[in-house]
Amino acid sequence: YYITDIIALAYQEGREIVAVHPQRLSEVEGVNNRLQLSRLERVYQSEQAEKLLLAGVMLRDPARFDLRGTLTHGRDVEIDTNVIIEGNVTLGHRVKIGTGCVIKNSVIGDDCEISPYTVVEDANLAAACTIGPFARLRPGAELLEGAHVGNFVEMKKARLGKGSKAGHLTYLGDAEIGDNVNIGAGTITCNYDGANKFKT
Incomplete structure (x- = not known):
């Protein structure tokens, strides 16, 4: 037709x-x-x-930004080039998103900074968190206030406490990490023994 x-x-x-x-x-x-x-x-x-x-959002290059859903935002949000927003995303005040990031169905709190080439899906970030570059937050990832996830860190169904840090080369799955904890490079939480999954 x-x-x-x-x-x-x-x-x-x-x-x-x-x-x-x-x-x-x-x-x-x-x-x-x-x-x-x-x-x-x-x-x-x-x-x-x-x-x-x-509405006051700073898009570094409007021609290189894709909104594939709905975006709710606070004041003074800055979004660099080649960022994709999918599903329902909420950005708090003064959030900064670096180039090449993909944010899907997530809530990003005030004063968070997401460095380039980071993927955030079905995650929740409290205020003042820093993520990336090259980090991946999978469904169920939660960062409390001031938490830091660095380069080549992946989280799934895990909570990182206030002020805690996972700087690089880390996998946190099905884990509960308290406040002010430092996770060293190369650390993984093994949640699967081949038959059952366990929380760390």
């Missing part, structure tokens, strides 16, 4: 037909191939970026 076929189909079904006056060509432009779809996607992303800029 083409979009123009809808009028005849609606008429045949006895539906009311009214005129709508679009403000822009992109609102009624047809999509018949991947090229046309990608062009309309760029129009949509440009509109989303414009709304965020007008």
